[in-house]
Amino acid sequence: xxxxxxxxxxxxxxxxxxxxxxxxxxxxxxxxxxxxxxxxxxxxxxxxxxxxxxxxxxxxxxxxxxxxxxxxxxxxxxxxxxxxxxxxxxxxxxxxxxxxxxxxxxxxxxxxxxxxxxxxxxxxxxxxxxxxxxxxxxxxxxxxxxxxxxxxxxxxxxxxxxxxxxxxxxxxxxxxxxxxxxxxxxxxxxxxxxxxxxxxxxxxxxxxxxxxxxxxxxxxxxxxxxxxxxxxxxxxxxxxxxxxxxxxxxxxxxxxxxxxxxxxxxxxxxxxxxxxxxxxxxxxxxxxxxxxxxxxxxxxxxxxxxxxxxxxxxxxxxxxxxxxxxxxxxxxxxxxxxxxxxxxxxxxxxxxxxxxxxxxxxxxxxxxxxxxxxxxxxxxxxxxxxxxxxxxxxxxxxxxxxxxxxxxxxxxxxxxxxxxxxxxxxxxxxxxxxxxxxxxxxxxxxxxxxxxxxxxxxxxxxxxxxxxxxxxxxxxxxxxxxxxxxxxxxxxxxxxxxxxxxxxxxxxxxxxxxxxxxxxxxxxxxxxxxxxxxxxxxxxxxxxxxxxxxxxxx
Ligand code: AMP
Numbered sequence: 184x185x186x187x188x189x190x191x192x193x194x195x196x197x198x199x200x201x202x203x204x205x206x207x208x209x210x211x212x213x214x215x216x217x218x219x220x221x222x223x224x225x226x227x228x229x230x231x232x233x234x235x236x237x238x239x240x241x242x243x244x245x246x247x248x249x250x251x252x253x254x255x256x257x258x259x260x261x262x263x264x265x266x267x268x269x270x271x272x273x274x275x276x277x278x279x280x281x282x283x284x285x286x287x288x289x290x291x292x293x294x295x296x297x298x299x300x301x302x303x304x305x306x307x308x309x310x311x312x313x314x315x316x317x318x319x320x321x322x323x324x325x326x327x328x329x330x331x332x333x334x335x336x337x338x339x340x341x342x343x344x345x346x347x348x349x350x351x352x353x354x355x356x357x358x359x360x361x362x363x364x365x366x367x368x369x370x371x372x373x374x375x376x377x378x379x380x381x382x383x384x385x386x387x388x389x390x391x392x393x394x395x396x397x398x399x400x401x402x403x404x405x406x407x408x409x410x411x412x413x414x415x416x417x418x419x420x421x422x423x424x425x426x427x428x429x430x431x432x433x434x435x436x437x438x439x440x441x442x443x444x445x446x447x448x449x450x451x452x453x454x455x456x457x458x459x460x461x462x463x464x465x466x467x468x469x470x471x472x473x474x475x476x477x478x479x480x481x482x483x484x485x486x487x488x489x490x491x492x493x494x495x496x497x498x499x500x501x502x503x504x505x506x507x508x509x510x511x512x513x514x515x516x517x518x519x520x521x522x523x524x525x526x527x528x529x530x531x532x533x534x535x536x537x538x539x540x541x542x543x544x545x546x547x548x549x550x551x552x553x554x555x556x557x558x559x560x561x562x563x564x565x566x567x568x569x570x571x572x573x574x575x576x577x578x579x580x581x582x583x584x585x586x587x588x589x590x591x592x593x594x595x596x597x598x599x600x601x602x603x604x605x606x607x608x609x610x611x612x613x614x615x616x617x618x619x620x621x622x623x624x625x626x627x628x629x630x631x632x633x634x635x636x637x638x639x640x641x642x643x644x645x646x647x648x649x650x651x652x653x654x655x656x657x658x659x660x661x662x663x664x665x666x667x668x669x670x671x672x673x674x675x676x677x678x679x680x681x682x683x684x685x686x687x688x689x690x691x692x693x694x695x696x697x698x699x700x701x702x703x704x705x706x707x708x709x710x711x712x713x714x715x716x717x718x719x720x721x722x723x724x725x726x727x728x729x730x731x732x733x734x735x736x737x
Contacts, residue, residue, distance in 0.1 A: 187209070188206070188208070188209050188213075192221050193246065194246060196283060197242055197245060197279065200280075204278065204279075205438030205439030205440030205442070205443075206437075206438055206439075207460065207486050207488040210234055210239075211511065212228065212236050212239045212508070213235050213242075215389045215391065216228055216240065217242060220243035221243045221246060224363070225383040225384050225386040225387070226240075226364075226383075226386050227366050227379045227386040227387070228365070228388075228389040228390075229370070229390045229391065230369065230389070231369040231540045232536050233506050233508060233534075233537040233540035234540060235508045236367050237337075238279060239367075240261075240337070240365050241275060244259050244276075244333050245280045245283055247332060248283070250283045251284040252308055253306065256328075256329065257308060257326075257327075257328070257331065258309070258331060258333070259310070260309075260331050260333070261310070261311045261312070262312060262336050263312070264338050265341075266291035266292065266313060268337065269289040269313055270289050273288065273289035273309075276309050280309075285308050285309060287307065287308065290310060290311070290313070290316050292313060292315055292319075299325075310326065313347075314350035314354060315347070317350075318353060318354060321354065321357055329359065331358040331359060331362055332363060333362060333363045334363070335364075336351065336364075336365070336368075338367065338368065339367065339375055340368040340369055340371075351378070391509060403527065404527045404529050405526060406550055407530050407531070407552065407554075407555050408530070408532075409423065409532050409556070410533050410534070410554065412535065413534055415557075416504065417452075419532065420502070422557060422562075423502075423557065424482075425563065426563070427528065429481070429500035430497055431478075431482075432482050432483070432498065432502055433501055433502065433516075434485070434504050435485060435487065435503050437505045438486065441504070442484050442486055443460075445504060447714075450717060451717060451734060452733055453732070454482055455474075455481050455721055456483070458471065458484050459471050459472070459486075460485060460486045461486060461488045461489050468489070472493070472495075474722075490516075490519075500520065500530060501520050501530070502529075502532075503516060503530065503531040506532075506544070510543050510546075514548060517529040531552065571611065575614075594606055660709055661707040661708065661709060662710045662734065663705050663707055663735040665705055665734070665735040666705070666706060666732050667731040667732075668704060668726075668730050669699055669702045669704050670699050671701050671702055672726060674699055674704060676699065679699075679706055682725045682730070683706070683708070683716055683720065686719040686720055687716045687718075687719035687720065689715065693712065694706060694707065695709075713734065717732055
């Protein structure tokens with residue numbers, strides 16, 4: 184059982200900070216590590232990136248540092264293998280300790296030493312350093328470790344692999360022997376145990392996720408992973424959703440803030456997503472669940488805490504927007520699909536540095552992830568072609584209406600001049616061009632990928648200018664929205680105005696130009712009403728049909 188941060192003995196000021204960050208409950212490593220660290224024990228922990236280990240050592244450290252200190256020399260030293268990690272850990276300590284006024288500085292090779300000197304001279308509480316650069320400063324007399332009360336060796340195995348063993352020894356020799364020492368390592372080779380024996384005093388040992396879980400076996404779940412950098416995750420998720428087309432899915436996030444952000448982003452991209460987290464009251468949650476169950480929403484974006492105890496039958500996909508912090512949490516999440524003999528799909532978006540956490544999950548589930556590539560523009564187009572082919576085929580088989588027949592004259596008149604195959608290709612292409620905007624709503628984050636479509640406009644698109652000229656018409660302060668209906672559905676400008684004004688409450692006058700083409704339409708909306716309009720059009724119908732509204736990609 185995991186419990187709450189409050190039960191771990193953390194003070195109110197830190198609890199507030201964690202709530203602000205949207206953390207709902209401690210991760211297993213935090214539950215295990217925080218109480219003994221608060222009690223002053225040394226600790227030897229096996230934990231990989233992604234388990235929440237930074238907060239596990241940083242929160243108790245912050246408690247020990249106290250508020251708004253004016254000390255001249257650092258009281259805590261965190262040694263890390265790389266510059267990237269130094270920045271990341273320093274940022275995390277800063278974030279957690281913001282309310283306490285903790286001063287933290289990262290020092291690493293490559294950065295101009297002058298800036299680091301200035302900061303050190305002004306006085307800091309926590310130094311996060313790579314071993315080489317820490318030794319430089321010690322040699323210069325600019326980093327004094329006499330007042331250090333806590334040392335953390337983070338990713339100790341990496342530091343040893345990078346040849347920092349002697350540097351670490353030399354640095355530890357400069358610190359007071361009565362300090363608290365914490366060692367985190369993703370693996371525990373003999374050399375780590377040696378260091379622990381030499382430098383840790385009677386440490387508490389924490390090792391998580393070693394026992395394969397019974398419940399992980401016999402799961403009928405296809406487990407797929409995509410390796411994506413953080414910044415590209417929203418776009419990658421959009422494409423994955425387009426290709427997988429889940430009937431109903433839960434997207435799990437780590438924090439409340441992330442749930443809110445992601446559900447907004449997904450709605451902005453035209454998906455129907457509901458947020459669910461511990462910060463919402465019961466009636467808000469019931470509403471969200473109601474919309475999922477009734478099919479008004481397709482996606483639930485949730486934290487583990489909020490999703491606990493939910494029973495949703497029709498889930499086809501569980502999506503881990505972040506790798507869960509422990510294999511047990513992963514198993515718990517994916518246990519929601521693949522029930523009752525139906526195969527489910529579990530999709531995990533992992534950041535490159537989370538490979539170890541993924542390996543742990545594989546070990547515990549006794550299943551390998553199928554690592555797949557995020558669909559490229561070409562994949563998206565191919566998928567669209569496939570859909571197109573299907574719908575043409577359907578039309579050929581089923582549509583015997585008069586309207587269908589009336590197109591004969593178009594083809595016949597062209598067939599004097601062109602080959603029927605060519606005519607068909609041109610017709611399909613025309614249909615496909617109309618689709619292009621529809622197909623790839625996602626911004627392309629990867630510079631190496633070529634953007635889609637070339638912005639081709641559908642032929643026969645008609646623009647209706649509304650309101651005082653010059654003021655609107657793509658003018659300043661207006662944003663274009665894309666709507667999934669067009670002339671083929673009988674859409675008229677007044678339907679667009681009526682629906683938007685009626686649903687969102689903005690004045691019809693405020694709506695700018697409307698362009699209606701075959702399968703979609705573009706409508707201009709004042710920038711400050713965009714979110715309101717998109718939100719209110721969720722689930723709305725025009726001329727009896729559901730319509731999707733999102734920002735236009737172009
Ligand atoms: P780490 O393993 O320390 O690199 O942490 C991985 C990620 O988990 C970081 O983005 C943290 O902000 C986040 N995190 C850490 N603890 C929690 C928690 N208790 N709840 C939600 N997110 C967390």
